[in-house]
Amino acid sequence: MKQKGSNLLERDGTKSVLASLISIFIGLIVGGVIILIVGLGSPELGITGAWDGIRLVFCGLFATGRDAAGALTFGFNPTNMGNMLFRATPLILTGLSVAVAFKTGLFNIGAPGQYLMGTAATLMLALGIPSETVPAGLIWVIAFLGGILAGAVWGCIPGLVKAFLNINEVLACIMTNWIAANLVTWMFDGSDYRNLVENTKSGYIYKTSFNGVQTPKLGLDKIFPNSQVNGGILVAIVIAVLVYILMSKTTLGYELKACGANRHAARYAGIADKRNIVLSMAIAGGLSGAAASLYYLSGNTEFFWSTYQSLPATGFNGIPVALLAASHPIAVVFTGCFMSMLDIVGLQMTNLTAYNEYITDVIIAVIVYLSAFSLVIKMLLSARGKRRAAAAEQTAPAAAPAKDGPDGTDGKGGDGV
Structure with missing residues (x-):
């Protein structure tokens, strides 16, 4: 008997969501790597600026500015939230x-x-x-x-x-x-x-x-x-x-x-x-x-x-x-808000770091390319699920044959033929 969790993972909608999330995650990781490379190669940014840029990519919507020591601060930012919904x-x-x-x-x-x-x-x-x-x-x-x-x-x-x-x-x-x-x-x-x-x-x-x-x-x-x-x-x-x-x-x-x-x-x-x-x-x-x-x-x-x-x-x-x-x-509705969030992140990077907002355009471009391959990712997830199902069928014990009853029947009330 299959578990409820396994049935959920085998649903077509679940695979579509996972494929999209994987595309987004890879895009953000690639964007973070690009920011790190640019930061390390730029004297005015350095490792501190690169780390700030990476944090803004993932949490830029919640950036509230810098404190007295010059460190980035994060929290609920209603202005950014509202602008994100507008865009x-x-x-x-x-x-x-x-x-x-x-x-x-x-x-x-x-x-x-x-x-x-x-x-x-x-x-x-x-x-x-x-x-x-x-x-x-x-x-x-x-x-x-x-x-x-x-x-x-x-x-x-x-x-x-x-x-x-x-x-x-x-x-x-x-x-x-x-x-x-x-x-x-x-x-x-x-x-x-x-x-x-x-x-x-x-x-x-x-x-x-x-x-x-x-x-x-x-x-x-x-x-x-x-x-x-x-x-x-x-x-x-x-x-x-x-x-x-x-x-x-x-x-x-x-x-x-x-x-x-x-x-x-x-x-x-x-x-x-x-x-x-x-x-x-x-x-x-x-x-x-x-x-x-x-x-x-x-x-x-x-x-x-x-x-x-x-x-x-x-x-x-x-x-x-x-x-x-x-x-x-x-x-x-959710993916539209996500793409809008990247626009806000680009503005935050321009205002709070020495990076320009076009870094987020690179991230968006990567996500766009990966979104075109989301069907391929979905197919890979489906193929993995089929292999697991086939392996489970091979390891499952075969059903035991029914034994004849004492009266020569098959134990189910019918003739044993």
Whole structure:
């Protein structure tokens, strides 16, 4: 009889979690080694600076500064916590965007373009609707829904060409990314939303707090004072739960996953595969649009409209978030917070040591590469479990043959033949 603990370790979900944790742990170890090498090779850092850098990699979120003697101090840091949750909000939603596409057998590398279209729609609605005549809360809802809709429409384009023309969605997403970047730049270049009041800035769009349209704090600023956190993180968590229910508990979610597992078998079973491919990309695009909406509706962030030179990193960072979470919607919340934590750690290293924040970019890069190999790690864990099961079967004693009863039967009431 198998023990309950062994059954838990053999579960597919447990193996996915272990594979992700191993990827994260190896990434942090590699980052620590790099910090040690850089510190030992730099006279201004030395072994003390290297040790401080390693501690910040693992505990930077809880760093509170330095004491009178110059030693690092650690404790609960509400400002860092709040900023981490704020930065995690768009990462959670772009991670959900990529995860939904993964579940349906598609690779949504078009999240940056969908994010940009959601940004444009959100800001134009939030800044264009007069807050003197329309309540700010209603404008917020309209802008948020407009961003979701814009992202969904942009996500439909790769879905349509994949479903009806069988064009690879990766190629279509790359093209739509750059089309969106140039389109958004053109739209804002001729608009009245550019920040012309602050002469020290150029190419920036007004914050939504300019006309009083921003996401309410919902009391989170009292829990995490002096941080950027707002109610957007709660909205992101609710959306993650809704996506989980959609993908795991509904007929539509089953059909989407069936198309991802085998499109032709799903069609044979009567599932509209083309419709579901388009719908999955629309849902993914809507989630990326929601990420942009919550980020720029916060009221404390500015959009740099000349984005045609580069794509927003938030869209691409959703890929490792989804990979580390094994495309599980609830796990995406935690992996999004982890990737956001690394950003905070980078800032802490810049402020408290002579290292620069790009050290954490190296760590993130290592984790991204390892997250792509998390499936391989999961397969290794599965193979190890199978070998253990096979060894257990070989060492288990064979069942003893039943003895004949005194009346010539097999002892079970039947004939002994």
